Amino acid sequence: MRVVVHTDDADTWCQALARRLPDAEVVTSEAAGDAPADYLAVWKPPASLFEGQSRLKGIVNLGAGVDALLHNPGLPRGVPIVKLRDAGMAPLMADYVRFGVLYFQRDFDRYFAQQTHGTWREQPLIDKADWPIGVLGLGAIGAHVARALAEDGFPVHGWSRSAKSLDGVTCHHGEAGLSELLAGVRTLVTLLPDTDSTRGIVNAGTLSRLPEGATLINPGRGSLIDEAALLDALGPGDKEGRLRGALLDAFTEEPLPRDNPLWAHPRVRITPHMAAPTPVRDAADQVAELIRALDAGEDVETIDPGAGY
Structure with missing residues (x-):
């Protein structure tokens, strides 16, 4: 052989x-x-x-x-x-997503922004129980991530094309289930495969259904994200848009070109497809x-x- x-x-x-x-x-x-x-x-x-x-x-x-x-x-x-x-990739992915969730839930994004201006101001703490998370994609890795976040004390909603059941996770499926999930989460995590039906699933319509001030974590596939719609939802650099911020690990074109506007956006954090080696x-x-x-x-x-x- x-x-x-x-x-x-x-x-x-x-x-x-x-x-x-x-x-x-x-x-x-x-x-x-x-x-x-x-x-x-x-x-x-x-x-x-x-x-x-x-x-x-x-x-x-x-x-x-x-x-x-x-x-x-x-x-x-x-x-x-x-x-x-x-x-062995699932625990690494769970660690990456945990970091992203805590980065926003504990206001580290705002503290780092304050540091650039020498501002000393404590942000009001939001309990984990009041920070619902949506996980799109409940395959082996997505299910592990969803369960890990639920065990950490966050309310977790998962979405898949067909009906699934996970202990500690509120599961949704289909178009109606996606709308229901989007309307109630503060952080959206994308762990779907790249298929004709998932390509560009995070688009202007999807982002408009998220609550004001929601956040996005994409350690899955770059093709899931409509980058132009994401930038529009984030708003200009000096003012928060509908979306508070994003942590992105995967992109349609990799390495991400140096002239891509995501690099320079102050509320975007970029990692080089390293979430789960x-x-x-x-x-x-x-x-x-x-x-x-x-x-x-x-x-x-x-x-x-x-x-x-």
Whole structure:
């Protein structure tokens, strides 16, 4: 069995997978040359990687988001695609979202703004119980984040396309459920996959349904956000608009171009798609299990390219 790995830290992944798949040849895409692979373990591969893959049995996406892979023009048809289903990313994502929620709920955004003017003024404390949070997307990672916030004492509302049930979380679904959620939350967290139905879901209409002074955290997919509508909702730099602020980790174009106006907006905080990096040690176990299962012909949950997840 030949496994070819393509990702930023390919050498580390190769070492980890070689220990877990001792009977396999595990090599980086650079070392692979023109020899075909049985399995590819990849993150945002170039289209050229798929050229000449005459015996490919499966592709493992080294992350939870598959949009970059599914949009790859070289992606072969009919080859099973599997992805990581958390593998240690959920706790990291929960930490990132916790930071964002507390940043606004405890008024750190306003304290940092006061510091630039030398202003010493304590903001009135708002209890967690009075800070409802909406989580769009209740997959493995979204569900973990929603439950973690609920355990922290926040009222949490979750939204998904179809009905779901989570302990401690008020669940909504469908268009009516989305409207109901938006009307009552102070922080909106977006953890949806990139699909035709979710692309641009945070738009002028969505933002107008949020309460005045609401906040946005997007550690999910950049395609979920209409950036022009977000900037309009934030208002000019010297005056708060309908939206109080945003913490953004994912963007339609990455790296985010230096001339993008989000960089300069005083009520936007930007991080470079680092909210939940894939922990190699935990994830390598799952990748090895997926490859073994595919090779043995076992039933494995695969990606539906038409649905986008």
